[in-house]
Amino acid sequence: MSAKFPDLNLDKQLCFSLYAASRQVTRLYQPLLKRHDLTYPQYIVLLILWQTDGLMVKDIGHQSQLKSNTLTPLLKRLEQNGLVSRRRAKDDERQCYIFLTDKGKALESECACIPMEMLGQTDMSVDKLMQLKTLLDEFLQLQENHGG
């Protein structure tokens, strides 16, 4: 069966590996994040805000590559959990600025152990992990020019 189109398998399998690896990482994070009542995408958004507080939805979208249709409900959940507050800019009512609350700021140090715990769950060398990141970023960079 199959192997009718053998030349094309490389590509198929790279994309599948990427897809599977990404979900695997999300699954690894889940137990660590659940302690703080966070999902993985919520954690991503918080990482961005911990780096720079008071961003617009647009800025968070640019950094996370997520659009408002994903971010708006996600940010509302973070707001409901008391981690961020949403404020309209006075000079431009279209813009919605996101600020960390005290609770949201405090969560940063509570989550400080997560990356270390994640590294502990991987038997891969730091060297190879860095290689992986470099290749992924190169891929992302090339695509950015392409797709817009």
Place this chain on the structure above:
Amino acid sequence: MSAKFPDLNLDKQLCFSLYAASRQVTRLYQPLLKRHDLTYPQYIVLLILWQTDGLMVKDIGHQSQLKSNTLTPLLKRLEQNGLVSRRRAKDDERQCYIFLTDKGKALESECACIPMEMLGQTDMSVDKLMQLKTLLDEFLQLQENHGG
């Protein structure tokens, strides 16, 4: 601001790169798959079935790392679109076997150009793409032993 926990940034950013790259690939596939009325996960499942027809839901789950809560509705959609048929095993009514229809089989050759088109959209060298796949697979392998 931030950089309170600088040692931990490597990890955070690797996971973010993985997350972003995976979604980027899905977005790249979408226009190509839409022509055939497929989503990316549906395409993944079809790739598995094109390799080996007549698998149980469990087998597809093992290869795709997806559980029945994702696969059952996905396979029902493929069935509705006339690409697969679902049959219970006579000797064990619990098992549900998935078979490609003629239309489902015919779709394989129609999709044969997709991997090449995908490669065309990436300016990354085949060498680096292979490296990337190798690292991702190594990561997945290590995790398989870990998590179950």
Place this chain on the structure above:
DNA sequence: ACCATTTAAATCGCACACGATTAAATCTAG
């Protein structure tokens, strides 16, 4: 000043993902 265009966020609809549970069939120990 006026209206078309642009921009930012929100809304809508659909299809994943996945933890948790359920249901039904099969297996197994006693």
Place this chain on the structure above:
DNA sequence: CTAGATTTAATCGTGTGCGATTTAAATGGT
């Protein structure tokens, strides 16, 4: 032979992702 454990899919609820549209506000050219 049968009660309980196991296996397999299906179901349920929540939270993404994302294309498409909508709403509201600001901008820009006339």
